[in-house]
Amino acid sequence: GQNIDQPTEMTATEGAIVQINCTYQTSGFNGLFWYQQHAGEAPTFLSYNVLDGLEEKGRFSSFLSRSKGYSYLLLKELQMKDSASYLCAGLAYAGNNRKLIWGLGTSLAVNP
Amino acid sequence: GAVVSQHPSWVICKSGTSVKIECRSLDFQATTMFWYRQFPKQSLMLMATSNEGSKATYEQGVEKDKFLINHASLTLSTLTVTSAHPEDSSFYICSARTGLAGGHEQYFGPGTRLTVT
Numbered sequence: 153g154q155n156i157d158q159p160t161e162m163t164a165t166e167g168a169i170v171q172i173n174c175t176y177q178t179s180g181f182n183g184l185f186w187y188q189q190h191a192g193e194a195p196t197f198l199s200y201n202v203l204d205g206l207e208e209k210g211r212f213s214s215f216l217s218r219s220k221g222y223s224y225l226l227l228k229e230l231q232m233k234d235s236a237s238y239l240c241a242g243l244a245y246a247g248n249n250r251k252l253i254w255g256l257g258t259s260l261a262v263n264p
Numbered sequence: 265g266a267v268v269s270q271h272p273s274w275v276i277c278k279s280g281t282s283v284k285i286e287c288r289s290l291d292f293q294a295t296t297m298f299w300y301r302q303f304p305k306q307s308l309m310l311m312a313t314s315n316e317g318s319k320a321t322y323e324q325g326v327e328k329d330k331f332l333i334n335h336a337s338l339t340l341s342t343l344t345v346t347s348a349h350p351e352d353s354s355f356y357i358c359s360a361r362t363g364l365a366g367g368h369e370q371y372f373g374p375g376t377r378l379t380v381t
């Protein structure tokens with residue numbers, strides 16, 4: 153089956169570091185995406201990992217372990233504007249079709 | 265680059281009427297477009313996948329006769345909600361993917377908020 157799990161809610165303090173975990177079970181797996189979505193807006197792309205390891209992009213980093221079916225998004229030097237929902241999505245192939253399998257999202261609240 | 269637009273950004277319609285939502289890729293050719301629906305505080309729900317020039321592939325539980333999808337060109341896809349009912353009120357988001365080799369990323373439009381009264 154296809155399944156993406158991530159925590160529902162997290163809270164952190166401005167300036168701190170937070171790690172959002174995601175575990176997945178997807179057949180035909182070909183990579184994992186992280187998107188950020190502010191309330192009432194469409195998702196925006198943050199990262200795509202297809203190989204094991206850590207990808208760093210400014211304050212945001214994403215990690216993937218294919219053997220463990222595990223990924224995390226690391227946010228450093230948190231700012232108030234980082235309060236949003238963070239969506240984990242696995243890219244799955246089924247024949248010639250490929251589509252994203254979405255998690256339910258982690259709602260992050262950054263407090264002053 | 266990779267900008268996707270949607271029109272309208274919000275719409276209010278009466279129950280029983282039809283509403284058409286447009287999704288355009290502005291600076292790239294999108295061989296595949298996706299239509300999602302999102303209810304408040306819930307994740308994205310894929311409704312259908314459309315490839316240019318062919319019929320859309322609908323996800324299980326999505327009525328193809330109610331949600332008509334047309335992808336007539338490489339830059340435009342439309343979703344028509346026919347005979348809309350209040351339960352169809354939702355945030356509809358399209359995304360587009362290029363046909364480039366290895367191009368997995370989906371670029372999202374800003375969404376259309378539909379309210380059916």
